[in-house]
Amino acid sequence: MAVPKRKMSRSNTRHRRAQWKATTPTLVPITVDGVSYLVPQRLVKAYERGLLRPED
Numbered sequence: 001m002a003v004p005k006r007k008m009s010r011s012n013t014r015h016r017r018a019q020w021k022a023t024t025p026t027l028v029p030i031t032v033d034g035v036s037y038l039v040p041q042r043l044v045k046a047y048e049r050g051l052l053r054p055e056d
Helices: 012-015 043-047
Strands: 027-032 037-041
Touching: 027 043, 037 043
Parallel strands: none
Antiparallel strands: 027 037
C-alpha cells in the first residue's frame, strides 16, 4: 500500500477531494406488462427478468 512521505496540507486535500463528482445514471425506456418505464441502463436486464419491480 502506498504511504505518503509527507503530510498533505489541508488546502491540497480539500482541492483534491473537490474534483470528485457523482453523475446521474443514464435512463433507458423499457416496457414491462405494457407499461413504459425509465430505468437505469445497468438494471434493464434485472427488470426484464422480473428480479426488480418498477415503481410508479
